Amino acid sequence: MKIQFDEINLRAAMVGDAHGLKSSEIKNEQGAALNALAGFRKLVEEGCYGFPHLPFQTAAIEEIGQYAAKVRGSFDTVCLVGIGGSALGAWALDCALHGPHPVQRACGPKHPRLVILDNADPALTMAALESMNPKKTLVVVIAKSGATAETVGVFLMVREWLGPKAAKRIVAVTSEDVGDLKALATRESYPTFHIPKNVGGRFSVLSAAGLLPAALTGVNIQKLCKGAAGMTHLAWQPDLAQNLALRSALLHYLIWTRKNKPIQVAFPYSNRLWGAAFWFRQLWAESLGKAKTRKGETVHAGQTPVAALGATDQHSQVQLYMEGPNDKVHTFWTIARPADPGRIPRTKLGLEGFDYLAGQSLAKLLDAEQRATAAALTSYHRPNCTFILDRLDEEHLGAFLQLLEFQTAFLGELLNVNAFDQEGVELSKKFTCGLMRRKGFEAYGEEFQRYEAKRAATRG
Amino acid sequence: MKIQFDEINLRAAMVGDAHGLKSSEIKNEQGAALNALAGFRKLVEEGCYGFPHLPFQTAAIEEIGQYAAKVRGSFDTVCLVGIGGSALGAWALDCALHGPHPVQRACGPKHPRLVILDNADPALTMAALESMNPKKTLVVVIAKSGATAETVGVFLMVREWLGPKAAKRIVAVTSEDVGDLKALATRESYPTFHIPKNVGGRFSVLSAAGLLPAALTGVNIQKLCKGAAGMTHLAWQPDLAQNLALRSALLHYLIWTRKNKPIQVAFPYSNRLWGAAFWFRQLWAESLGKAKTRKGETVHAGQTPVAALGATDQHSQVQLYMEGPNDKVHTFWTIARPADPGRIPRTKLGLEGFDYLAGQSLAKLLDAEQRATAAALTSYHRPNCTFILDRLDEEHLGAFLQLLEFQTAFLGELLNVNAFDQEGVELSKKFTCGLMRRKGFEAYGEEFQRYEAKRAATRG
Numbered sequence A, B: 001m002k003i004q005f006d007e008i009n010l011r012a013a014m015v016g017d018a019h020g021l022k023s024s025e026i027k028n029e030q031g032a033a034l035n036a037l038a039g040f041r042k043l044v045e046e047g048c049y050g051f052p053h054l055p056f057q058t059a060a061i062e063e064i065g066q067y068a069a070k071v072r073g074s075f076d077t078v079c080l081v082g083i084g085g086s087a088l089g090a091w092a093l094d095c096a097l098h099g100p101h102p103v104q105r106a107c108g109p110k111h112p113r114l115v116i117l118d119n120a121d122p123a124l125t126m127a128a129l130e131s132m133n134p135k136k137t138l139v140v141v142i143a144k145s146g147a148t149a150e151t152v153g154v155f156l157m158v159r160e161w162l163g164p165k166a167a168k169r170i171v172a173v174t175s176e177d178v179g180d181l182k183a184l185a186t187r188e189s190y191p192t193f194h195i196p197k198n199v200g201g202r203f204s205v206l207s208a209a210g211l212l213p214a215a216l217t218g219v220n221i222q223k224l225c226k227g228a229a230g231m232t233h234l235a236w237q238p239d240l241a242q243n244l245a246l247r248s249a250l251l252h253y254l255i256w257t258r259k260n261k262p263i264q265v266a267f268p269y270s271n272r273l274w275g276a277a278f279w280f281r282q283l284w285a286e287s288l289g290k291a292k293t294r295k296g297e298t299v300h301a302g303q304t305p306v307a308a309l310g311a312t313d314q315h316s317q318v319q320l321y322m323e324g325p326n327d328k329v330h331t332f333w334t335i336a337r338p339a340d341p342g343r344i345p346r347t348k349l350g351l352e353g354f355d356y357l358a359g360q361s362l363a364k365l366l367d368a369e370q371r372a373t374a375a376a377l378t379s380y381h382r383p384n385c386t387f388i389l390d391r392l393d394e395e396h397l398g399a400f401l402q403l404l405e406f407q408t409a410f411l412g413e414l415l416n417v418n419a420f421d422q423e424g425v426e427l428s429k430k431f432t433c434g435l436m437r438r439k440g441f442e443a444y445g446e447e448f449q450r451y452e453a454k455r456a457a458t459r460g
Helices: A023-028 A030-045 A051-056 A057-070 A088-098 A122-131 A151-160 A178-186 A209-218 A220-237 A246-256 A271-286 A318-323 A362-379 A393-414 A425-435 A443-459 B023-028 B028-047 B051-056 B056-069 B090-099 B122-131 B150-163 B180-188 B208-217 B220-233 B244-258 B271-288 B320-321 B360-381 B394-413 B423-435 B442-459
Strands: A003-006 A077-081 A114-119 A137-143 A168-173 A192-194 A262-270 A290-293 A298-301 A303-308 A328-335 A383-388 B004-006 B077-081 B113-117 B137-142 B170-174 B193-196 B262-266 B290-292 B297-299 B304-307 B328-335 B382-387
Touching: A003 A246, A023 A030, A023 A137, A030 A246, A030 A425, A030 B382, A051 A220, A051 A393, A057 A192, A057 A328, A057 B297, A077 A151, A077 A209, A088 A114, A088 A209, A088 A271, A088 A383, A114 B170, A122 A151, A122 B271, A137 A151, A137 A209, A137 B262, A151 B193, A151 B360, A151 B382, A168 A209, A209 A220, A209 A362, A209 B150, A220 A246, A220 A393, A220 B262, A246 A328, A246 A383, A246 A393, A246 B271, A262 A271, A262 A290, A262 A318, A271 A303, A271 A328, A271 B122, A271 B320, A290 A425, A290 B320, A298 B051, A303 B304, A318 A362, A318 B271, A328 A362, A328 B382, A362 A383, A362 A443, A362 B122, A362 B150, A362 B442, A383 B077, A393 B320, A393 B394, A425 A443, A425 B360, A443 B090, A443 B360, B004 B244, B004 B394, B023 B028, B023 B244, B028 B394, B051 B220, B051 B394, B056 B220, B077 B208, B090 B208, B090 B271, B090 B394, B113 B170, B122 B150, B137 B150, B150 B423, B170 B180, B180 B193, B193 B208, B193 B320, B208 B220, B208 B328, B220 B244, B220 B360, B220 B394, B244 B262, B244 B328, B244 B382, B244 B394, B244 B442, B262 B271, B271 B304, B271 B328, B271 B394, B290 B423, B320 B360, B360 B382
Parallel strands: A077 A114, A077 A137, A137 A168, A168 A192, A262 A303, A262 A328, A328 A383, B077 B113, B077 B137, B137 B170, B170 B193, B262 B304, B262 B328, B328 B382
Antiparallel strands: A003 A383, A290 A298, B004 B382, B290 B297
């Protein structure tokens, strides 16, 4: 397993003092980074946060593998009903390991596909139901709370669509001891897997939430966890030269807070990593977007993550990244050795704009585009850095996702915010329950009416 | 055709003086808006910019329709090879009118699907080729310049994959009188359609670049253009109450520049509008991300567009939008009357977290989620507004895309930048050509070597 972090284009020597870091600026903060490591380690040892343990929970991993082996062959489609952290990890794995967004592979009992219903959108739901056969579909419903409105609404439709034998084709992933989904699973005897209490949705990719859909669609989850375990060992090293996650956390923290870069562009040069970019987008936004520090000081912290796809977005976003406000750090994600380079035929057509590419490969072109864009950004004083995965397989992917989770946790410590809650999403959930007339939310329905009255008065 | 713009939550009365606009602030700038309209009108009359004319070019529209009618039935897949503005418009139309991202519908000669190859990624290209049958595929290659590296590389592979009769299965869309693609198309007798010289890629959705793939996959391009024509008439009205594009341009301009919102969240509550959000992302970033004004003053203007999907991103990004920096304007896109509401079964399960949804619909839930999120953002002083499309059909979609193009053009006038060039992307293109050893780009290869040497020295 080999992952590198190329930080040179974050340096002042490359992008100037106003936008880049001097060696001394980095050195001065090494103590803060080591404190962040120690602080997070303590929280994990106290049992507050569980994601670092996930790749080592061999019994849970084996149980998932055995269940997947047992049911294999009885379905051509795995339909995941879940939203946010209950969908993004599974999508990141599927996109990276089974073929790139947006191509859908052919499916059959030996190679089932994954269909994800992660929205209350009727068009998405109806079109997906039409594309699946209820007799060849295994439904995985995932909700840690057991009562997420979008998931419940879609699940009720999917359950009816499955017909009278629905219970035989449903698996649940939820909390061990709370929630209506758990109660229904028990009553209807769904096979059920649990998300540990101390693992939040956006850190749950290596729990059953990510591993079960992956195992059901043929991913080698042992190797995935092996890669993540290796990265976890590295992430506990109190040594910035070895500890990639801590080093990248420190550099991202400094460039963000000291050089005023409120936006991070997560910029994979790979359609296979597009799912992971959306998974990262949740991890970064929801963990670090916080009104207050742990001490209660109001800070309104948060770096806005933007997912961009190379080389495609060179023809869409790079104009802005080059010439617009210098308010971004660009973090490229590349794959050094793609499985198939994509040979361009040798045929020369006598056309200057075509012939120089003959006999080369798409992989070489994509790599040139990425390095060219990094160089161009650098020459415009735009800081950028690159994560380089040697290959894109289970082991590297597991390691990379775990790296990004540790990086996020360390950032939370550096900012002194709680990276593991999400209070800010509660109000819109409560208004929704009020609008949908859920019992107990009448007060929010009334508050919403007052808001509408104020809007009417403003409209005049 | 009915599109509304709900601006109330941009008002100071709703989100406070620091983040919202007072009526007087809007009124004072009406003159600037009317000047922007007049300025843009003059440029269009002088022939500088062509997009407002596209929906009225009935001969070109008919020619595309006739060609599509002629070849109908001879393919089950349309494979588009193009990138940036040569792909995003077609994707926006396909996603909105043929079924939502990421579900792929079944295809056949009567209902061909669209496969878009818009990256030099070998994994995307190889997987897509594997999913198509060369004898049932019509290839549409689109490049205005005729020599876009990614498009050329992928096209050379696709052309070989088609086999000896390739020329019979290729259609080209390019400039009328320049470029290597035009030369090849002439030599190999591909049917060829042209993008007018004064229509840039990101404004080309109603040229052959968008209309041809749409017509080939069964879109009613007449209705699309009818909707766009109707919006064009509105967009020339010197009256902010009628002229939706001008009004939304002014409000987005004021909230961005006067209330310091460097980020715009384009926030459709519809998987069908996800493609349009990515199309918009290019339109906004590439048009308005500019180093200099037309007078040559250095400004580094640009508002970073972020595509978010409701309700999904309530479980990913809304925590940041609520509690993070108050640096965003949130522009919702909603559909008032979806084709199918998605009925949730009436069955009650005796579970409080499930039963309140029984008998309601996904459409109602999605609508409640959007209004709840708007209300929650408003109560946290976060400005937001909503475009409401009455339905999602050809006419409304054509009108909406044209509205956003006019809005962008007017914003360019208000900022006094050239919204129709993209100088900032040239350097990375030149470095790429240097790295791929294209003739004439040796100097950029050498400049890249100097950059690499500087990196090595910095690494130490």
